[in-house]
Amino acid sequence: MIKTADVREWRDRKVVDREGHKIGVLEAVYVDTTTDEPAMATVRTGLPTRHRLLFVPLDEATAGPDYLKVPYAKSLVGKAPSIGTDDILPAGQEAAIFQHYGLAYQPGAAGERQLARR
Template sequence: MTILVQDLNQWKGAAVVDVTDAKIGTLASVYVDAATDEWLFAAVETGLVGFKKVVLVPLDGAAVGRQDIRVAHSKEAVKNAPTFGPDEELGPDDEPRIYAAYGMGYSPASTPSGRRLARR
């Protein structure tokens, strides 16, 4: 199933689960490729109230279920990825670290800022 960015934005607050149906957290927002506007990562809120963190999870291979979004990564892999505060902006060194955490190749985008990710 193809997931469109506007469709994922309608799923904010939905559960995000891993390949074994283990809940990772809830969808907070979607990050898209700044050059192509294609979805790349789900910003997933994890943790308890007052201790919330956000982790970016690749959307490649993701699927929408009846009430959740299933990503193609294990909860353990997501737990080992960099986390951010709920309102924290990504810095210039964050993008390569996020890609590396999932074993993905990274190259700066051909945008004026050289940044690849844009929050939607």
């Protein structure tokens, strides 16, 4: 598992899929608010004038010297919910991200968000 202390080192690393195909560049890391452990990352993709940020889970991700490898296919990540590079993740969109990857979504007892950007 990747440690929270390493988060600052990940920004601007290449993000590659399980086959080593480049998906994009790591923009930000979102932690699970209940554990404070890395849960999702946003990956900057697209043309220089039309970037968008795709969400990808960090479970089973591995860090290399200049890349972060996620265990998902590039095609799946490419269809994931996204936001603009200057946008924030709306609370109502969190569940859709987890659903896209077939993961359970569990908001806090009082409806708190599950993800927080670091």
